Amino acid sequence: xxxxxxxxxxxxxxxxxxxxxxxxxxxxxxxxxxxxxxxxxxxxxxxxxxxxxxxxxxxxxxxxxxxxxxxxxxxxxxxxxxxxxxxxxxxxxxxxxxxxxxxxxxxxxxxxxxxxxxxxxxxxxxxxxxxxxxxxxxxxxxxxxxxxxxxxxxxxxxxxxxxxxxxxxxxxxxxxxxxxxxxxxxxxxxxxxxxxxxxxxxxxxxxxxxxxxxxxxxxxxxxxxxxxxxxxxxxxxxxx
Amino acid sequence: xxxxxxxxxxxxxxxxxxxxxxxxxxxxxxxxxxxxxxxxxxxxxxxxxxxxxxxxxxxxxxxxxxxxxxxxxxxxxxxxxxxxxxxxxxxxxxxxxxxxxxxxxxxxxxxxxxxxxxxxxxxxxxxxxxxxxxxxxxxxxxxxxxxxxxxxxxxxxxxxxxxxxxxxxxxxxxxxxxxxxxxxxxxxxxxxxxxxxxxxxxxxxxxxxxxxxxxxxxxxxxxxxxxxxxxxxxxxxxxxxxxx
Numbered sequence: 001x002x003x004x005x006x007x008x009x010x011x012x013x014x015x016x017x018x019x020x021x022x023x024x025x026x027x028x029x030x031x032x033x034x035x036x037x038x039x040x041x042x043x044x045x046x047x048x049x050x051x052x053x054x055x056x057x058x059x060x061x062x063x064x065x066x067x068x069x070x071x072x073x074x075x076x077x078x079x080x081x082x083x084x085x086x087x088x089x090x091x092x093x094x095x096x097x098x099x100x101x102x103x104x105x106x107x108x109x110x111x112x113x114x115x116x117x118x119x120x121x122x123x124x125x126x127x128x129x130x131x132x133x134x135x136x137x138x139x140x141x142x143x144x145x146x147x148x149x150x151x152x153x154x155x156x157x158x159x160x161x162x163x164x165x166x167x168x169x170x171x172x173x174x175x176x177x178x179x180x181x182x183x184x185x186x187x188x189x190x191x192x193x194x195x196x197x198x199x200x201x202x203x204x205x206x207x208x209x210x211x212x213x214x215x216x217x218x219x220x221x222x223x224x225x226x227x228x229x230x231x232x233x234x235x236x237x238x239x240x
Numbered sequence: 241x242x243x244x245x246x247x248x249x250x251x252x253x254x255x256x257x258x259x260x261x262x263x264x265x266x267x268x269x270x271x272x273x274x275x276x277x278x279x280x281x282x283x284x285x286x287x288x289x290x291x292x293x294x295x296x297x298x299x300x301x302x303x304x305x306x307x308x309x310x311x312x313x314x315x316x317x318x319x320x321x322x323x324x325x326x327x328x329x330x331x332x333x334x335x336x337x338x339x340x341x342x343x344x345x346x347x348x349x350x351x352x353x354x355x356x357x358x359x360x361x362x363x364x365x366x367x368x369x370x371x372x373x374x375x376x377x378x379x380x381x382x383x384x385x386x387x388x389x390x391x392x393x394x395x396x397x398x399x400x401x402x403x404x405x406x407x408x409x410x411x412x413x414x415x416x417x418x419x420x421x422x423x424x425x426x427x428x429x430x431x432x433x434x435x436x437x438x439x440x441x442x443x444x445x446x447x448x449x450x451x452x453x454x455x456x457x458x459x460x461x462x463x464x465x466x467x468x469x470x471x472x473x474x475x476x477x478x479x480x481x482x483x484x
Contacts, residue, residue: 052320080324086318087318088252088253089253089312090252091252091253099245099249100325102248129256
């Protein structure tokens with residue numbers, strides 16, 4: 001069963017076409033990476049899929065529900081960890097978790113919060129105000145918050161951007177643990193991240209979905225030495 | 241429940257910012273105290289007239305810090321996260337408005353306590369004033385939401401300061417508009433600050449002659465228009481901030 005289906009998904013900002021006729025079918029429990037250069041349309045696609053912005057044309061179906069007619073039902077079963085850390089700065093880590101549990105109307109709030117504290121090892125920073133945490137911790141908290149409603153679909157927009165290598169590896173471990181249980185859509189600029197974590201990869205270029213496949217398939221298709229070269233070849237249409 | 245949950249978060253954000261508390265409460269209290277010491281022989285500075293002025297002056301900082309909170313939320317991706325949650329636009333607006341009510345209530349209690357200590361005779365009208373001033377504050381909160389939706393965090397400082405100055409000079413808290421007259425008096429009548437002060441003065445003094453029908457109409461029109469504009473602009477900006 002498909003978790004996400006888009007049909008001719010298009011977004012225009014005045015004359016600029018940010019996303020052009022994108023057709024996607026993402027399987028339940030799949031970790032799908034969306035790659036592309038800056039301005040390729042990845043973030044705009046994620047914002048449309050998560051109901052934050054309305055497409056200019058085309059359709060989005062999430063778990064067989066139409067985004068046009070059932071946006072709030074869809075929003076209840078998905079969650080997003082945005083590109084920049086999105087936490088309330090003057091609230092403690094625990095208060096942030098409690099607040100977001102309230103936003104989603106979680107019934108067994110304490111149980112869920114304790115689960116996340118354990119899963120993300122947040123014990124030592126629980127009482128600290130979010131704004132006092134390091135970038136790595138803030139990102140970790142941001143991702144923990146995005147699991148508060150046990151989402152069926154999770155959007156991770158460049159989750160490891162700006163993190164040091166250890167913090168990045170720690171987050172990879174967390175993301176890997178989600179595989180199979182939750183449909184994860186990941187955008188990233190790091191090729192090794194997409195190659196290592198994802199089941200399939202979609203490459204976007206100039207608002208178009210240039211190709212979909214696995215890292216191995218892309219390497220074979222382009223005859224490149226590695227995935228990075230394969231990506232460059234596809235993203236530039238073979239010009240580089 | 242979502243509204244209350246969101247307003248609780250907003251309240252925590254606001255009260256944990258010591259600068260906002262200094263401007264919203266300490267500065268107005270200081271002015272109330274210091275002007276009493278000056279013993280200025282003018283109607284405006286009698287405690288029953290100056291205390292409502294201080295209340296409205298405190299509201300202008302509510303506008304400033306509401307605007308700052310919203311602009312911060314917009315730029316920090318926090319609203320992106322909430323925009324993808326099941327929260328509806330009304331939850332956001334009401335959540336912001338409700339979070340300010342306890343601060344306004346607390347402001348009023350502190351202002352009246354200090355005014356009483358300085359010699360204001362407290363009657364049941366003070367209680368009515370608290371209730372009416374909470375209703376009046378909707379204009380100032382909505383104005384904050386509107387400014388915070390329109391400009392960046394840096395911009396809120398500038399626009400918020402303009403509101404503070406306008407309240408000081410056009411509300412009549414320091415001097416009556418007729419003392420200057422002409423175009424200035426006309427501007428005062430066209431802005432809602434004089435109306436908001438006169439409404440509060442009329443309630444505290446139990447004297448309807450202190451407020452004109454024009455005051456009430458101008459204030460009501462501004463409140464409806466600014467609140468509607470705040471809702472529309474906030475909704476629009478939640479989408480337009482997320483281009484790209």
